[in-house]
Amino acid sequence: MTSAALENETTAPPAGRVAAPRRRSRLRMALRAMARNKLAAVAAVLILAVMAVSALAPLIAPFDPLVGDTGRRLAPIGTPGHPLGLDGQGRDVLSRLIWGGRYSLTVAIVPVLCAVPVALLIGIGAGYFGGRVGDAAMRALDVVFAFPLVLLAIAIAAVLGPGLRNVMLAIWVTLIPYMARVVYTSTVQEAQKEYIEAARAAGATQSQVLRGQLLPNVLSPLVVYGTTLCGVMITTAAGLSFLGVGVTPPAPDWGVMTSDGREVLLEGHPSVATIPGLAILVVSVAFNLLGDGIRDALDPRKQTG
Template sequence: MTQSVSVLPVSHPAPVHQSSASPPLRKAQPAQPTRLRLAVRAFGRDKAALVSLTVLLLVGMAALFAPLLAPHDPLVGDASQRLAPPLTPGHILGVDGQGRDILSRLLYGGRYSLGVAIVPVLLAFPLALAIGLFAGAGRTRLGSAMMRALDAVFAFPIVLLALAIAAVIGGGMSNVMLAIFITLIPYMARVAYTAAVQESGKEYIEAARCQGASNAHILFRELLPNVMSPLVVYATANCGLMIVVGAGLSFLGVGIQPPTPDWGVMTADGNQVLLEGYAHVATVPGLAILLAAVAFNLLGDGLRDALDPRKQTS
């Protein structure tokens, strides 16, 4: 007896056709924001710093365009309007003891007060940076001797030192700026030196050396940007202090001399009639000094936070 064997059909897998289309491209990764962009974003989130920057820009523009904005000549007075109070027709901020319009003098005075504060800081910045980098990164005997010599200046308060220098070289705007410039160098150099010493021992500097980077590359490409950040913050905050120092020198008679419409000179003029009940003569320039000093300090705080990598978020 023969057995019939049933043969089941074998199913062959369908042939796989290779697609001639290229595989889908991966989406390009977005570029990482640079350090500058992160700093700008962080600064933009600080409302106090933005307001301070706006105030300083407005004050600077008002001082720059004082000849167009001032309603009167800041040096010419009207005896019939002497000590007129604020909101007097034609004299919105009043008149001083010499019959001069306070608003006009305030606008022109911004040129001198801001100039005395900003110009010495800008001039001292590169010199202090060079001294701090040389002494902090090189660690040479000459650098150490330079810092020890500058440290001796810290025995004197900054205001007293500026007052002594201004008293020796005489008054006038150029001499006041020179006195402030000399006073600032030790303090700013110390900030740069401290930052250079701290950054020199960090791992990214050692990594650059291990990769064969030259000393110039390490100094200017690696160390310099990280040393400049704290110095920029310190210099910005110091502008506010220098406005107070410059006004104080003028108030004491060893700074900018009358009848120049400096804010310190205006405050000194108002001090002579303060007890007579004319407080606006000294109050208006005093408030201008306070406003500018606070704005510079808040701007410095904003820059400090913006340049801090720990507070920079994308």
């Protein structure tokens, strides 16, 4: 071996040290691309603000969301001390709206996060290793796709019974097939690309190929899809509560608030149902815009503007 070759071998940085700066560089490029998307940036700020307000509900909510003043029921918007008025049982709408963010965000985000590892296990296992087990798993998921997502969630929630834990479990079970299908499709596409073959030719083990090469590329579309699903699940959870198979009254859930407001619509007080309905609409749209922004930020063609 020549002296120049020896010098290059001794001075070349390890592969791990090169990979870390590259990952940080890609992350910076993705964040810059995200910041250029004004709608996505506003949506991210809005979601973070709703999360912060919901987390601080015990400190910032002006009244107990479960205690009402029946003598002042249905006080209109702008009532002194009650800027959003009172509902049909004399409870402060603003306080219930703040506390309701806890229920709605929990029901929307936690099942999605819990479905991610299961979807990765099923999707990567079926897409990368294949075989009879993988084919059988995907055929079983195809059977689930015969039922609309919302109808399947209603059926599972009706069997389990109402309550926060049961509605989260129903949504979690409903999400797994859809997220696993996204992982499966991405895995099949990525497994056929040249960088996977190059990693194998370089002597990488199956575990190294899965963790270092395949998983990062499969995880990106799942993150985008999961973010969008959070918005869908806020609407779905509110619908379950509205139908009486989700979070049960008197919990200050946005769906419960909308259902309670339905009873006083004919009394000339539409704001009781409209305010939580607008909260559901705005937050669900924000999650969809954030998902679109993450998708664009992870697209290499758009990271450079």
